[in-house]
Amino acid sequence: MTPRAPHTQVAVIGAGLAGLGAAIQLKRRGLHSFTVYEKAADLGGTWRDNTYPGAGCDIPSHLYSYSFAPYRDSTVRYPRQPEVLAYLRRCAGDHGLVPHLRYGTEITSLRYDDTTARWILGTATGAEHTADAVVTAVGQLSLPKYPDLPGLDGFAGTAFHTARWDHGHDLTGRDVAVIGTGSSAAQLVPEIAGRVRRLHVYQRSPNWVLPKPGERFHPLLSAALRTLPGAHRAYRGLLFRRSEAVLLPALRRGRTAALLALMARRHLAAQVPDPKLRARLTPSFAVGCKRIVLSSDYFPALTRENVELVTDPIARVTEKGIETRDGTLREADTIIHATGFRTTEFLAPMEVTGSGGRRLDAQWRHGARAHLGIHVPGFPNLFLMYGPNTNLGHNSVTLTLEAQAAYVAQCVQLLTDHGARGRRIVLDARPEALEAWQRRVDEGARRTVWTDDCTNWFKTADGTLTNNWPHSATLYRRLTARPDPAALRLVPADRLPAR
Numbered sequence: 001m002t003p004r005a006p007h008t009q010v011a012v013i014g015a016g017l018a019g020l021g022a023a024i025q026l027k028r029r030g031l032h033s034f035t036v037y038e039k040a041a042d043l044g045g046t047w048r049d050n051t052y053p054g055a056g057c058d059i060p061s062h063l064y065s066y067s068f069a070p071y072r073d074s075t076v077r078y079p080r081q082p083e084v085l086a087y088l089r090r091c092a093g094d095h096g097l098v099p100h101l102r103y104g105t106e107i108t109s110l111r112y113d114d115t116t117a118r119w120i121l122g123t124a125t126g127a128e129h130t131a132d133a134v135v136t137a138v139g140q141l142s143l144p145k146y147p148d149l150p151g152l153d154g155f156a157g158t159a160f161h162t163a164r165w166d167h168g169h170d171l172t173g174r175d176v177a178v179i180g181t182g183s184s185a186a187q188l189v190p191e192i193a194g195r196v197r198r199l200h201v202y203q204r205s206p207n208w209v210l211p212k213p214g215e216r217f218h219p220l221l222s223a224a225l226r227t228l229p230g231a232h233r234a235y236r237g238l239l240f241r242r243s244e245a246v247l248l249p250a251l252r253r254g255r256t257a258a259l260l261a262l263m264a265r266r267h268l269a270a271q272v273p274d275p276k277l278r279a280r281l282t283p284s285f286a287v288g289c290k291r292i293v294l295s296s297d298y299f300p301a302l303t304r305e306n307v308e309l310v311t312d313p314i315a316r317v318t319e320k321g322i323e324t325r326d327g328t329l330r331e332a333d334t335i336i337h338a339t340g341f342r343t344t345e346f347l348a349p350m351e352v353t354g355s356g357g358r359r360l361d362a363q364w365r366h367g368a369r370a371h372l373g374i375h376v377p378g379f380p381n382l383f384l385m386y387g388p389n390t391n392l393g394h395n396s397v398t399l400t401l402e403a404q405a406a407y408v409a410q411c412v413q414l415l416t417d418h419g420a421r422g423r424r425i426v427l428d429a430r431p432e433a434l435e436a437w438q439r440r441v442d443e444g445a446r447r448t449v450w451t452d453d454c455t456n457w458f459k460t461a462d463g464t465l466t467n468n469w470p471h472s473a474t475l476y477r478r479l480t481a482r483p484d485p486a487a488l489r490l491v492p493a494d495r496l497p498a499r
Helices: 017-028 081-094 183-192 219-227 231-251 257-271 275-280 298-302 397-420 431-445 473-479
Strands: 007-013 034-037 107-113 118-123 128-136 158-161 175-179 198-202 307-310 314-317 321-324 329-331 334-337 351-353 382-384 425-429 488-492
Touching: 007 017, 007 118, 007 397, 017 034, 017 081, 017 397, 034 128, 128 397, 175 183, 175 321, 183 198, 183 298, 219 231, 231 257, 231 473, 257 298, 298 307, 397 425, 397 473, 425 431
Parallel strands: 007 034, 007 128, 107 351, 128 382, 158 334, 175 198, 175 334, 198 307
Antiparallel strands: 107 118, 118 128, 314 321, 321 329, 425 488
């Protein structure tokens, strides 16, 4: 006889910020039959993987945290990678998630069984698990994106991605090439510029850069946050409202766009005295079309004598280094890819098959779409965390993740309540609900700067906005406050075999 696959009521895939948040909300509603599957040997997601020098968060710690689990360190304004990872570990411990975590289990496929109304989870080892419901929390920043450059395989030196940092490779005294000038590069370059012999930074297009406040609070503010009742909540609320009032209008080409552009230009002028270098660092597109970079030490690092900003396009990689289209070969013994992630490939590389054998990759061939960023019609009891169009370009993503987690927990509670009454059901989104949702997203997107001519990680190759939410975080939280019966179908799970 074939042994029965291990079963859990809810399978959560991924133990990063989204997956842990979903698991905590299940616990808070008294739902304890769940398993969190994590392919790595530790939790943390992107905060586990990105350990490059200078890695940190550019959202203030009091906002980049769950509302029900504030940071205990009142001295840190912007947490570094070790601090965020420690926070996530504390949350997992404080909320009793450790027994639910199953490390070293990579889920490679999800298949819905119409006969049993259950999901079959295939693993990298060939083993299978089953679940009544699945919550995917694999993130948008989990699959490193490597540049497609001729000759890269023939490079004689050492090459790696910032998300796969080689800590055994000492950069001291080396000739280093950094490809990319986004947020990771802006954090990395100042950290390594002082110890490498030569550093070449390859820029495809410049970014708008705003000054970043100090990482630590003034002692008086730190004392207030530590001692005054309600100070944390008040400060968090202030940060939230400021982002909604300043950054969101700028992304919609509103009144604050000119102010942010002026701040960025003044920041650049103050830190880069060379007019030719300033010109190459000045974007030609609107503020926010690409993700805004926060840094007060990136520009000074580019002005060092041992650092060169290269804006000529890369033609090829040779055994000795990188050759640009003008024929110049800059030798390097180390290449660092600060080239971001495969952000529009949601749920990849998992193979997901829904009801009736429909394939999710086929359904998403023109771009990922999901009602509320959570439900895909035809995939019953499948809930996406950090799904399509739920990233925030103007505020902390923890706000949408926490809203999604609470919403998903309500959906699971609904399934559980029906099961307790002897009527097992599955929950599916109505196609017309997805269409209405997508119209809201598309109409909002047309008002934003993301439609301008710039390369960013929010859009597919054909320009479809698949990642960002173009409206306010307040609206998203209102839309996900509770499941909408008009948007969902509750279908009896008939023809079930005996348990």
